[in-house]
Amino acid sequence: MLQANRGTVKASLNFNATTDAEALYKAMKGLGTDEAAILQLLVARSNVQRQQIKAAYKTLFGKDLVDDLKSELTGKFETLIVSLMTPPLAYDVALLRNAIKGAGTNEKVLVEVLASRTPQQVKDIVTAYRQEYDAVLEEDIAGDTSGHFKRLLVILLQVTLLSSILVSSAVLFSILALFKAGEQKFGTDEQSFVTILGNRSAEHLRKVFDAYMKLAGFEMEESIKRETSGSLKDLLLAVVKCARSVPAYFAETVYYAMKGAGTDDDTLIRVMVSRSEVDMLDIRTEFRRMFACSMFSMIKGDTGGDYRKTLLLLCGGDDA
Numbered sequence: 074m075l076q077a078n079r080g081t082v083k084a085s086l087n088f089n090a091t092t093d094a095e096a097l098y099k100a101m102k103g104l105g106t107d108e109a110a111i112l113q114l115l116v117a118r119s120n121v122q123r124q125q126i127k128a129a130y131k132t133l134f135g136k137d138l139v140d141d142l143k144s145e146l147t148g149k150f151e152t153l154i155v156s157l158m159t160p161p162l163a164y165d166v167a168l169l170r171n172a173i174k175g176a177g178t179n180e181k182v183l184v185e186v187l188a189s190r191t192p193q194q195v196k197d198i199v200t201a202y203r204q205e206y207d208a209v210l211e212e213d214i215a216g217d218t219s220g221h222f223k224r225l226l227v228i229l230l231q232v233t234l235l236s237s238i239l240v241s242s243a244v245l246f247s248i249l250a251l252f253k254a255g256e257q258k259f260g261t262d263e264q265s266f267v268t269i270l271g272n273r274s275a276e277h278l279r280k281v282f283d284a285y286m287k288l289a290g291f292e293m294e295e296s297i298k299r300e301t302s303g304s305l306k307d308l309l310l311a312v313v314k315c316a317r318s319v320p321a322y323f324a325e326t327v328y329y330a331m332k333g334a335g336t337d338d339d340t341l342i343r344v345m346v347s348r349s350e351v352d353m354l355d356i357r358t359e360f361r362r363m364f365a366c367s368m369f370s371m372i373k374g375d376t377g378g379d380y381r382k383t384l385l386l387l388c389g390g391d392d393a
């Protein structure tokens with residue numbers, strides 16, 4: 074199935090990888106670095122084109138473009154530019170690896186990536202993870218997490234693509250199981266609840282939620298907030314939100330990354346990079362609908378320098 078590109082970053086039409094590689098070389102050569110030239114060029118190219126520039130750079134100068142960028146740039150701006158240079162699949166795989174292998178487990182990253190990616194993307198991530206690290210993602214995640222949080226993460230990794238007939242016939246059963254598990258004996262049997270929410274068909278889940286609302290008299294999210302806590306609660310809410318609307322989920326993620334004192338730059342970079350060629354336009358629309366300001370104006374007020382310039386270009390415009 075072909076998804077319409079709702080991203081803000083598009084392939085450049087008059088593209089010449091050699092010319093771009095030369096321009097980047099020039100921007101980094103000698104004393105001082107032309108950050109503005111680097112960010113403007115890279116944001117105006119698709120990720121596929123950036124890989125072609127990297128290859129041309131290697132051919133022309135015998136050096137790795139990403140290594141050179143790393144040695145010329147610093148801080149959040151460096152992280153953002155290096156993220157933009159990474160192919161999307163490799164980016165997701167590295168995010169998960171760092172989330173597990175770093176000091177402590179970054180549960181936020183596990184939740185965001187596994188709840189929001191499509192079944193095919195999850196499948197590709199599992200394969201690429203094995204190739205890259207000679208390890209099984211499911212085992213690494215299971216080794217680093219526990220309880221129902223672990224169970225649901227593992228279920229999210231076990232991709233199931235459902236036919237629509239299967240979906241509709243499963244709905245009634247699911248509501249009854251949810252009702253039973255969620256409302257009557259949730260404390261003793263979270264398993265069926267977790268299994269149903271782990272189902273990766275968003276269409277299936279939306280039907281379940283609608284029916285749940287009619288039967289129970291309140292939203293799925295309310296039950297989750299009432300009955301669970303900690304990482305499990307975050308993960309269940311992320312799954313429910315992504316089933317309802319992935320762009321709305323990311324709009325909220327971006328908003329809370331900037332709201333209040335201090336900005337969660339890692340989250341901001343992750344979302345702005347990974348959605349720039351996917352659904353940034355929809356995320357902006359959802360952001361404007363849910364919050365009192367536009368995404369553009371919030372980024373403008375919360376960040377600075379070349380880092381801000383790059384983020385604003387990825388955002389791609391203001392929605393007054």
Ligand SMILES: *[C@@H]1O[C@H](CO)[C@@H](O)[C@H](O)[C@H]1NC(C)=O
Pocket residue numbers: 089090091092
């Ligand atoms: C790209 O530009 C170089 C010069 O910068 C030129 O030699 C080459 O033919 C161009 N390639 C294409 C495909 O236009």
Ligand SMILES: *[C@@H]1O[C@H](CO)[C@@H](O)[C@H](O)[C@H]1NC(C)=O
Pocket residue numbers: 228231233235239240243268269271272273
């Ligand atoms: C998703 O739902 C279908 C139909 O109810 C079921 O066969 C399948 O096992 C479920 N998948 C998961 C991961 O729970």
